[in-house]
Amino acid sequence: MGISSLKLLKYILFFFNLFFWLCGCCILGFGIYLLIHNKFGVLFHNLPFLTLGNVLVIVGSIIVVVAFMGCMGSIKENKCLLMSFFVLLLIILLTEVTLAILLFMYEKKLSDYVSEGLSDSILRYNSDNSTKAAWDSIQSFLQCCGVNGTSDWTSEPPKSCPSDPQVKGCYVKAKTWFHSNFLYIGIITICVCVIQVLGMSFALTLNCQIDKTSQVLGL
Numbered sequence: 282m283g284i285s286s287l288k289l290l291k292y293i294l295f296f297f298n299l300f301f302w303l304c305g306c307c308i309l310g311f312g313i314y315l316l317i318h319n320k321f322g323v324l325f326h327n328l329p330f331l332t333l334g335n336v337l338v339i340v341g342s343i344i345v346v347v348a349f350m351g352c353m354g355s356i357k358e359n360k361c362l363l364m365s366f367f368v369l370l371l372i373i374l375l376t377e378v379t380l381a382i383l384l385f386m387y388e389k390k391l392s393d394y395v396s397e398g399l400s401d402s403i404l405r406y407n408s409d410n411s412t413k414a415a416w417d418s419i420q421s422f423l424q425c426c427g428v429n430g431t432s433d434w435t436s437e438p439p440k441s442c443p444s445d446p447q448v449k450g451c452y453v454k455a456k457t458w459f460h461s462n463f464l465y466i467g468i469i470t471i472c473v474c475v476i477q478v479l480g481m482s483f484a485l486t487l488n489c490q491i492d493k494t495s496q497v498l499g500l
Contacts, residue, residue, distance in 0.1 A: 287494050290487045291355050297480060298351030298366075305344030312337025324415045325398045326405065343373070351480065358491050367484040374477050381470070392456075399428045399452055406439070417441040425451035 315334035347369050354362030384391065405412045417439065420426055426442035427433030429450035434442075442448065449457075459466070 287358075287487070287490045290483060290490055291358065294355035294480075294483045294487055295352055297483065298348040298355065301344055302348035302352060305341050305348055307341075308337050309341030309345055312339075312341050324402045324412065324419075326402065326412075347373070351484065354484070355487060358487075360488055360491055363484045363488045363491075367481050367488070370477050370481045370484070374474060374481075377470075377474065396428060396452055400433065403427065403433055413439075419451055423451055423454055425449055425454045428452045 312334050315332075315337065347366065350362050350366040350369065353359065354366050402412050402416070406416055407413070418441075420439070420441040420443075424443050426438055426448045427450045429452060431438050431442065431446065431448065433450065
């Protein structure tokens with residue numbers, strides 16, 4: 282019974298991590314594609330590394346590394362890799378919870394910082410190609426104009442702005458979308474946390490099962 286349970290847990294954890302490893306590879310590949318083509322540019326000049334490409338590369342790399350450890354630890358029944366996988370997932374989970382608390386506590390300050398950063402980047406639109414590319418991409422994709430509206434542009438709004446004079450600003454539109462979909466975002470976040478907890482539980486259970494099987498076999 283112990284050996285059967287061990288095999289079942291081993292393959293559940295293996296395929297569980299294989300799926301996330303493939304997802305991580307896709308995210309990493311898309312992030313590298315964005316970095317190479319650099320179509321989105323830089324909006325926040327105080328944080329030039331904060332681009333969509335960089336974020337996707339970092340997230341994808343973390344998922345690939347953690348999922349790879351989970352795959353190898355489960356299929357090889359390696360206790361060291363399994364515990365490393367468990368610890369990394371625990372650190373990621375605690376980091377996510379900490380960030381969620383900080384975002385909730387400093388929501389107003391963060392909102393003001395983002396708004397000021399976007400307003401500042403508009404002033405660089407004609408002098409910086411990276412900023413110009415970023416604004417043109419965002420305005421075309423979201424069908425918005427400026428931070429709060431067309432009045433943010435001191436001169437004539439760029440061609441990437443929709444022709445509708447009542448068009449919403451990009452920050453206002455994004456903020457409205459976030460608040461209207463807050464419930465769905467919360468559900469997705471909770472699901473991600475539950476998946477992480479399941480992964481930790483599988484790893485810890487498999488680790489204990491390896492010990493029990495070793496004792497039964499006299500190893």
